[in-house]
Amino acid sequence: MTESDKNTAVISYLNLDNNGTISSSFPLRVISTCNMDLYKFPFDTQTCTLTFRSYLYSVNELIMLALSDSYNVLRHSQEVFASKGDWNLLNITVQNGTYGFLNNKYTVVIYKVTIKRTPVIYIINLIIPACFLVILDICSMFIQRYEERLVFKINVILGFSVLLLILNNMLPASGSQPMLGIFCCVCMAMMVLSIIGTIFSSYVLDHSVNPQHVPPWLKTLVLKYMARVLCFRKAPSQKKMTRNGTLTKEPKTKATGDVQRMKDLQEKDNLEVKLLKKLLLEILKIHKRLNLSKTEVAKLEWFQVAQVIDRLVLILYLLTVTAVFIVLIYAWGQ
The missing domain is CATH 1.20.58.390 (Neurotransmitter-gated ion-channel transmembrane domain)
Incomplete structure (x- = not known):
């Protein structure tokens, strides 16, 4: 869309050069839209295209060319570019070309403007x-x-x-x-x-x-299952204080009768001590189970379920x- 700038008075003068060139200038506001790709917002870079072409006249009647190349346009644009600090002008490329429509060719001038968003804010x-x-x-x-x-x-x-x-x-x-x-x-x-x-x-x-x-x-x-997958540790339980196994007797060696009887008595005492230890552990387990009431066990189970969740x-x-x-x-x- 193009419309005249109503805030500026229209200039009614013509510029005449010594080579016969006559130019008429007046302010014009150009409103353009472009598709924005916001996938990388706010670190996105946008490329907008401004295309100028003749609507009626073909190349046989009118040829449009860019006045300056890309370097001069970019340099001049960077000098006059103004924004609120949210965009930076990166590049401007100028292209001259033609396109065909209804068996006629028309000239076209394309400006590609590349701007980058300032992401600090x-x-x-x-x-x-x-x-x-x-x-x-x-x-x-x-x-x-x-x-x-x-x-x-x-x-x-x-x-x-x-x-x-x-x-x-x-x-x-x-x-x-x-x-x-x-x-x-x-x-x-x-x-x-x-x-x-x-x-x-x-x-x-x-x-x-x-x-x-x-x-x-x-x-x-x-x-x-869930507690095992999530590496959840349950309430600490008593470790086994004894190891399962069978008692082995030491091989007999040649000794006197008194020494042999002493070894037999000592071995018998060791067996009795180990048996007493086992009985004591079983009594402690029964005592622990009796101390833990049904309500406390239920509370502990529900609390563990909540922790696993x-x-x-x-x-x-x-x-x-x-x-x-x-x-x-x-x-x-x-």
């Missing part, structure tokens, strides 16, 4: 706060009291929602989705998932008030955010 106002909120949400998984953790997570997700609104206002209308927006959406989804996991863990822990044990299917799934949500959170962050850095680095 987006890094300070958007990317760094988003990373801080994600780190805070991950650290909140170590809060032991689920009520306090839930309140903290809701506050974090509200702050992250404000950043998403800021990102939506910064992005221009485009058909491509930037990687930064995908990263923020994934982080928001993981925050919601962590809140759901916290609610579920709190719901599981509330069952510890009842003396009922964990259902067998849940105990097998969570405490046996927390561990699962935390690992999924870390793996997902790390994978998306690596993809984001790889996309920006290309």
Whole structure:
């Protein structure tokens, strides 16, 4: 689109050179649009094309040529280029050519303008706060009291929602989705998932008030398989203080009758001591089982289930955010 600048008076003078060239100049505003690729936002580089051609006259009647080459156009454009600090002019190329339409050829002049976005303002106002909120949400998984953790997570997700609104206002209308927006959406989804996991863990822990044990299917799934995969350590159990095995007798050697009887008595005493130790260990185990009431065992099982669920949500959170962050850095680095 082209329109005259209404703020400037129209110049009604002609310039006449000594070689017979007559030029008439007047200010003109050119409005152009170009498709923007926002995949690498805010580290994106855009290339816009300005095409000037005749609408009526073919090459037999009118030939259009660029007044300056690419170097002079770029140098002059860098001197007069003005922006709000969010774009940098990288390059301008000038091309002269022709195109055919309805058995006629027309001349065309094409200017390709390459500009690069300045990402500092987006890094300070958007990317760094988003990373801080994600780190805070991950650290909140170590809060032991689920009520306090839930309140903290809701506050974090509200702050992250404000950043998403800021990102939506910064992005221009485009058909491509930037990687930064995908990263923020994934982080928001993981925050919601962590809140759901916290609610579920709190719901599981509330069952510890009842003396009922964990259902067998849940105990097998969570405490046996999931705990093993997540490298979760259960409550410490007594280590075996004895080793299974058979008692072997030392080979007899040639000795006197008294020495042999002393060895036999000593061996018999060792067997009795070992037997007493085994009986003592069994008595201690029975005593421990009697001390642990049914309610305490049930509470311990429900508490372990809640811890395993927390561990699962935390690992999924870390793996997902790390994978998306690596993809984001790889996309920006290309």
